[in-house]
Amino acid sequence: DSGVTQTPKHLITATGQRVTLRCSPRSGDLSVYWYQQSLDQGLQFLIQYYNGEERAKGNILERFSAQQFPDLHSELNLSSLELGDSALYFCASSTGRGNTEAFFGQGTRLTVV
Amino acid sequence: AQSVTQLGSHVSVSEGALVLLRCNYSSSVPPYLFWYVQYPNQGLQLLLKYTTGATLVKGINGFEAEFKKSETSFHLTKPSAHMSDAAEYFCAVSDFYLGNEKLTFGTGTRLTIIP
DSSP states (O other), X not given: OOSOEEEOSEEEEOTTOOEEEEEEOOTTOOEEEEEEEETTTXXXXXXXXXXXXXXEEOSOOTTEEEEEOTTSOEEEEEOSOOGGXXXXXXXXXXXXXXXXXXXXXXXXXXXXX | OOEEXXXXXXXXXXXXXXXXXXEEEEOSSOOEEEEEEEOTTOOEEEEEEEOSSOSEEEOGGGOEEEEETTTTEEXXXXXXXXXXXXXXXXXEEEOGGGTSOOEEEOOOEEEEEEO
């Protein structure tokens, strides 16, 4: 158990819909990262938050957004969903103070039908 | 931009044989390098990491990796494969020296163990 909790584990939704994925980081970790894993793109970094502020942005679509709340949990919002958004979405957390590894959650498997 | 290249998307070894998974990196700054393992329907688990100091890094489950700057490599090895090692392995490089800690992953190597 990495200590990072993601909900839900599985999500099936229709094209055009909006979903929210939730992540609770390990106790004490201030940084949260979101990654997307798909067969064609592999593991892609989406976005990082540190203590409520956006720190780094990767290949995140404009239809996607994220935020980190005062209690440090984070949400990834995916809207106007397309079939190609079907993937495994991982959250990871770290202290954010450098020289530390990221701990990954079990992921949310999103299926868009 | 930093990147890693994993040579071989699939590797098969016999139980008890040497495991060698290859990773080469490209980085404009001193790299922080990681190996993660992903078991079916699981998240990623850290096997080992190199930041600074000793170039031979030991990790969990008997794995180790050697950082070779001259070869820009960080290959993962295990002397004797076990059936439980069957999984997908990812090499990654961190942007730590560029101001954040996001990871850039390789495409992964699926390791199959032959009984």
